[in-house]
Amino acid sequence: MGNNVKSYLEMREITKTYRTYDHAVVVALKGANLRVRKGTVHAVLGENGAGKTTLMEILAGVLKKDSGTIYFKGQKLEVENASQAFAQGIGMVHQRLSLIEDFTVAENIVLGIEPTNRLGIINLEQIEKKVSKFFQESGFALEASGIVNTLSIGQRQKVEIMRALYRGADLLILDEPTSALTEQEVQDLFRLINVFKKQGKTIIFITHKIEEVLDIADELTVLRKGRTIGEGQIKDFSKKEIIQMIMGEPISLRIERIPLRKGKILLSVRDLSVSSNGNLERVKNISFDLKEGEITAIAGVSGNGQKELVEAIFGLRLPATGKILVNSKDITNLLPRGRREMGISYIPEDRMNLGSSLKSSLMENVIVDKYYKPPFSERGWRQIDLCKKYAEKLVSNYNIKIPDVDCCVGTLSGGNIQRVIIARELTTDFTILIAQEPTMGLDLGSIKYVYNLLLEMRNEGKTILLLTSDMDEIINLSDRILVMYRGEIVANLDNNLKPITKEEIGEYMLGIKRQNHIELLG
Ligand SMILES: Nc1ncnc2c1ncn2[C@@H]1O[C@H](COP(=O)(O)OP(=O)(O)OP(=O)(O)O)[C@@H](O)[C@H]1O
Ligand SMILES: [Mg+2]
Known part of the structure; x- marks a missing residue:
């Protein structure tokens, strides 16, 4: 059979079943096929949990397949581990x-x-x-x-x-390498990929961002529920057709955002400076207010102080100077738990370390901030049945693919782990939400769901501080955009007055333009 293999890489009828610690069985691949030609960029697409990472980790020697055959460079590929795969010329950038x-x-x-x-x-x-x-x-x-x-x-x-x-590597697998990169950074990466391609090397690229597929890929393969349901040349498909193939239905991320009357101030940041790495000042004397019924985005090239600012607001980092007020109460010295009690909820960017415990069950992960309070705990007794019901409700509302709520979160696909954290944070009773990369790693259907939820919450009068590398997300969702450059806010833009363009934000992000003091007051 090996003789009629024309492709550089061919994976045939690959199957893989996982068994979790509590003996649940998950069939991740049910006979998936993949054919890749040498010197091309091949996009592997599919909704969250479709089996993309599993298929690639089998190829890279990280996982063992149950059955199926792999041909690589005209020969049957049998590898026991990642270093053997690497010795054959296969390298991988992992999603985690x-x-x-x-x-x-x-x-x-x-x-x-x-x-x-x-x-x-x-x-x-x-x-x-x-x-x-x-x-x-x-x-x-x-x-x-x-x-x-x-x-x-x-x-x-x-x-x-x-x-x-x-x-x-001769064949480089990139598993969602761009989920937290800005457009500029993605362009830098694509330039490198093109150099790689010119050297005759081959790239397999996994992403949920269709624009990236159209931009860089030559060919595609679409997986759904562990099977290959489509393949072909990018030029033969429209964006709509690709989305339809991945999700099984057409999905547009356009949302309707009607400006609201301005509410009262919920959170104020006053003259805040934050240092990191000894004395390096990362946030320099920043002041702004977050109002009821408003989504405020912070835009900026990564590393301009956004991370430090958010960590200071949530209490993970002590500011050098300045104050943070919630409903006019000074919370500058409160610990994160105290801040949660004041109504702040936080979706951290670093979900794997800060946002979740991969070794704990889904149930433990979603009640971690409430287990000690009624009704989850009564007179010191944890109400297990209630906790379980609560967890099951989140699984169904957020369409989390998990065999049962006792399964540990570490066994979920990348996008499903993200859904667990989003579900937990958005189901908490909060008035102020700090959302960092809220749609990172999510498929289009889930992104749409999160957008609608955020908007609903804003319409109910909550305030949301949005930090994301996705410029379309900023323009789509926010009422106001603050741009950070070298630790300072250099622009305060009202997206309701007139729609702000990417180019406009870009000029402030790169430090080409800067508003004066009056404009900065908004
Ligand atoms: N170690 C594991 N133990 C049990 N089940 C697993 C494990 N790893 C993955 N799975 C399950 O296998 C299925 C496919 O997961 P995989 O990570 O391959 O999906 P994916 O297409 O990469 O999704 P995403 O877009 O969310 O990254 C999912 O249902 C997932 O929960
Ligand atoms: Mg994955």
Whole structure:
């Protein structure tokens, strides 16, 4: 059979069943097929839980298939682990980031392949220089000496991508590498992908963003519920047809946002400065108000202080100077739990570390902020039945694909983990929501659902602070846009007065333009 294989890569009739710790059975792949030609960019598409990551991890040697055959470079591919796959020329950037938090960017890039001198000693200075040069040549703005735990998710994604490129591979699998990248960063990545392609290399690219598919991919394969339901050349499909194929129905992300009358101020930030890494001032003397019934977005190139600002508002970081007030009460010194009690809810960007406990069950994850309060706890007794019912309701409302609520969250697909966190945070009784990348990793149907929910909440009089790398999301959802540049707010734009354009925001984001003091008051 191997003789009639024309493709560079061919995966035939792949099946895979997972068994979870509580013996639930999940059939992830039911005979999936994938054919990829050499020197192309091939998009693997499908809704959350369709089996994309599973199929790619089988190819990369991370998972074992149950049955099926793989041909690669004209030969049957049998690999036992990731290093064997790598030896065959297959590299992968994983959806779940795997960097070592306390290491520098350079150390992470060379981890496992560190060059040593004759005595086996690693010269860190030399490594940093080499990695810096590699960054410069590839035109990717990253600091080799930065410690990973100070980086945003977008910056970490860049490190993961650069790590894979640094190691080199003939076939590079990118599993949702752009879910937290800005458009500019995505363009930088696409430039690199094109260079890679010109060298005759092949890329498999997973994304939920259709524009990216149209922009970079040559061919596509669509999975649904573990089966291949479509394949072909990108040029033969319209955007609408691709969406229809992935989701089984047409979906548009356009939403109707009618301006509301301005409500009272719920949260105020006054002269706030925040430092990180010793004395480096990341947020410089910022002031703004969040009002009832308003979605305020913070736009900015990653690393301009957004992360530090949000962490200070939620109490994960102490400000150097300034105040945060909720309903005129000073909360600057409250711990996060106290802030939650004041009505603040938070969807963190770093869901895997801050947002969820992957080793705990779904039920534990969704009641983590309420288990100690009635009705979930009565006179010190946890009301298990009630907790379970509550968790089951969230699973059904948010369409989370999980065998049962006792299953641990770590076994879910990337997008389904995101749904768990969104469900938990949006079901809490809050007046102020800080939403960081609320649609990261979600498929189009779920994005639409989250957009409608956020809008509903805003219409009920809640206030939402939105931080996202997705410019369309900002323009679509927000009433007001604050642009951050080098730790300062450089623009305060009313999106209801007249629709703001991407280009306009872009000029402020890059520091080309800046409003005067009167304009900044809004
Ligand atoms: N380790 C695991 N244990 C049990 N079930 C798993 C495990 N990993 C994945 N699954 C299940 O297999 C199915 C396919 O998951 P997979 O991660 O391949 O989906 P995906 O297409 O990558 O989705 P997403 O877009 O959300 O990343 C899902 O139902 C998921 O819950
Ligand atoms: Mg996945």
